[in-house]
Amino acid sequence: MTGFQPNAASLPEQRAKLVYGTYAELDALFVGMTVAQARMARSGAWNIPAQAKAVRGGREVEETYVIGRGDVIEFVRRQGDKG
Numbered sequence: 001m002t003g004f005q006p007n008a009a010s011l012p013e014q015r016a017k018l019v020y021g022t023y024a025e026l027d028a029l030f031v032g033m034t035v036a037q038a039r040m041a042r043s044g045a046w047n048i049p050a051q052a053k054a055v056r057g058g059r060e061v062e063e064t065y066v067i068g069r070g071d072v073i074e075f076v077r078r079q080g081d082k083g
Helices: 035-046
Strands: 016-020 023-027 053-056 059-061 072-076
Touching: 016 035, 023 035, 035 072
Parallel strands: 016 072
Antiparallel strands: 016 023, 053 059, 053 072
16 A cells, blocks of 8 residues: 555645735646736725735745745735735
């Protein structure tokens, strides 16, 4: 009998993580989406403002950036911005 064989999509390195404020979600669903698509998928539930910038590894990425496996995309607002 072999040991547990996790589904590839269940492995953290096969998923991408979205973060906005206190919200965070790690899911394979985000892999292959553009930042714009991911923003749209979570903007309603998370109330992500249009002015929030998408950041990966400390650098801003464009809305057309395609999210890859293991990416962490954080939506951030500058201090003092409302929205």
